[in-house]
Amino acid sequence: MNQTYLLEWLDLLVTFTLNPSKTDVSEITTVQSKAIIEKTIEQTLFIQSEFKIKVFSLNKEKQIKIIVGNYHSSLIIFLDNVIERSHNVVFERFDLKQVINTLISCFDELLSFIETRFSDYLSLDLRVPATYLLISKKKLKQKIDKLKNSSTSTINNQKVTVILFDSLYSFVNSKRNEKVTFRQVLYRKQLIKELELLKVKQNEDQANAALDEILIYMNFNSRKYINYFTKCVADKINCCESAAGKMENLLFYFKEFNQIHSKDGVILNPHHQDLKTVLSDWFKHEMMYLEKKLHFSVVPLLTIDKKQNQTAVIDITKDKVLCKLSTDQTALILRASDELKILIAKSMNHVFKTIVPFLSTPHKVDPSYDSMRSKSYVAEERDKKIVIETLERMIKQIKEY
Incomplete structure (x- = not known):
């Protein structure tokens, strides 16, 4: 097992070089600041590449969990330290402020890299540190604002986009001192990434269907969304007058629903049932109701x-x-x-x-x-x-x- 410590240079930079209690940071020249920025960007790419090699060289899942967890924890500590240092008067100097901003960006990128590629090996139910949560919410809000002004919000069905953005903004704007886990933060990051990839089709129905597919795939088990989805299907079914026609439509929509895949291990509200389970049960109950209606509508030949x-x-x-x-x-x-x-x-x-x-x-x-x-x-x-x-x-x- 390779014991190389990939964060060594960044560790020394944060712990000693940019630590006012151990170094006279004001003596760092503009040229040195520029060199630190360049080296930091270089290290960000190097660490990602080497970290993949390090992880894939391991055979035991326990070893992978330990190394992923250790690097993730270390990066969060570094990020906290850098944000705390940014309030020191010495870092008000323009070039040193650029150094701090570059480091914050670096640690955020490395954390996103680990959380995206190796989320299965992280303890996602641990509480997110306050500073890291603050940074994550700020970055998420910027992406949500951008999404809201993009083609995602121009989908004709405003009801579903209102439900979606209300849920996202509720999370990033929450000021309550409650436990927020890595799972909750990572879910929003993954959902936003899926929404960023959404290409709205010219056909209005296709655009709405594409958004529904993403929300079902991402297990968006919001009660408001469940009510919205079932009402939409019910409205389409009720266009038919006969029970037989309603059953045919219901079976068609159930078939379409079953063909949508859902991502393993992700959920909006961990304490509620999976979206697929709730909606499948709804479809089955509706079919049972229509079957009984069809049965009682059969009149004996007289x-x-x-x-x-x-x-x-x-x-x-x-x-x-x-x-x-x-x-x-x-x-x-x-x-x-x-x-x-x-x-x-x-x-x-x-x-x-x-x-x-x-x-x-x-x-x-x-x-x-x-x-x-x-x-x-x-x-x-x-x-x-x-x-x-x-x-x-x-x-x-x-x-x-």
Whole structure:
């Protein structure tokens, strides 16, 4: 294991050279100040390069955690010292003030480098030191201000941008003396970085979708955002009058939602549930509600006996074919048959509407074709496995003919 101390030059600079209690800082010349600035910039790049080599040369995770944690802690201490020194009258001299500003920038860059590249090895739930938090909030606020005036805030849906910027500004402007962890600071840094990469498309819907993708990816589990998202989906679903149409739209949006990836280990509010979990549960409850609505909307086929002036139920089950697969499993076969054009009809809906009335299952005498079609979009692994096994048995049977 390489024991080289990469911060040695910066350590000496902060601890001795720029320490008024140990050195007469006023004797540093303008030429020397310029040389210190150049060397500091050079060291910033050198340390990043060498630190990656040092970390990747280690095989044990425990060793990596120790070295990452030690360097991170040291940089925070140096940053605190430099900020404290900046208030000393000797650093009011223009060239020395430039030295201090360069060092602050250097330590901030190195900290961001470690936090971005090696966050998995940091103790993110530790409290952030006050000085470091102050610097971080100041830098975050500058980036948020810039974002607010950029294309991100020109997305047509102002509701989501208001929720987003209110949350970001609430964090950086908070004056409360509460515990702020590295996890909370790092989350805002990562979120802002994702927003900076957002390229607003010309199509308004695409722009809104791109922002939603970022917030879902970053686990932005704000209650206001959850309410906003579910209301948007509900409004789109309620455009359809029929329960079947609503179910079809709901399944479509659920499919789109499931295709959005979420980043591991990041969350806006660590004490609340993950955004994906909350929204998935909402989709499932809405589907259950619509399924019940579809079920109760199925009216038995009735006929009027004119002689007795009584209503009688026609027995339509006697001509049905019993399918030993469940409703969900049968739905998968019909959907696959339609998509592979084994069964050709004007639409998938027509396939189900034509075939299902002539089928019954072990648990349902009169399965709803609409409900069965809806279930074909949310296949469970167990049902898929049973269908595949059934088809394999059919293949084996056909081979024996």
